[in-house]
Amino acid sequence: MQLDLEKINLKTSWIKRKDTFLYFRELDSTIKVAYEQFSEKNERKIVITDCQINGIGSFGKKWLNIPYKDLALTIILGKSFDFKQKLIDDTCKAVVNTIKNWGLEGYIKEPNDIYMNNKKISGVLLNNRFYADTKPVSYTHLRA
Numbered sequence: 001m002q003l004d005l006e007k008i009n010l011k012t013s014w015i016k017r018k019d020t021f022l023y024f025r026e027l028d029s030t031i032k033v034a035y036e037q038f039s040e041k042n043e044r045k046i047v048i049t050d051c052q053i054n055g056i057g058s059f060g061k062k063w064l065n066i067p068y069k070d071l072a073l074t075i076i077l078g079k080s081f082d083f084k085q086k087l088i089d090d091t092c093k094a095v096v097n098t099i100k101n102w103g104l105e106g107y108i109k110e111p112n113d114i115y116m117n118n119k120k121i122s123g124v125l126l127n128n129r130f131y132a133d134t135k136p137v138s139y140t141h142l143r144a
Contacts (some may be wrong), residue, residue: 024047025051026054028052029125030073031047048072050067050071057125088124088125092108112124
């Protein structure tokens with residue numbers, strides 16, 4: 001992946017430092033890294049990889065990725081937000097708009113999938129993990 005963090009100009013107050021991105025050339029699953037390393041911390045991070053070996057989809061199903069071609073990332077949203085279906089909807093719309101900017105047509109199949117030419121190309125998941133005596137930690141996952 002050509003992730004040049006110095007050239008990324010994200011217009012958001014949510015990502016404040018370049019070390020928010022945790023890049024791995026290859027790993028088992030972005031969500032597993034997120035759960036294991038940041039589960040009880042109130043840190044906002046983006047775990048991203050070129051090669052995800054054991055991706056996890058809805059209801060624990062395996063998510064298949066083509067190494068070094070597909071996008072696999074998990075965004076750790078932290079404890080200070082109460083995210084619901086609206087975040088999934090907004091993320092799906094952003095993916096469809098990005099596809100449109102490339103001159104291609106995509107559409108949303110509710111509640112969380114992106115399709116092109118009647119083939120699923122992406123899915124968006126939102127998980128809230130609960131820990132003792134704390135607010136839930138929210139995670140969103142984009143697979144494309």
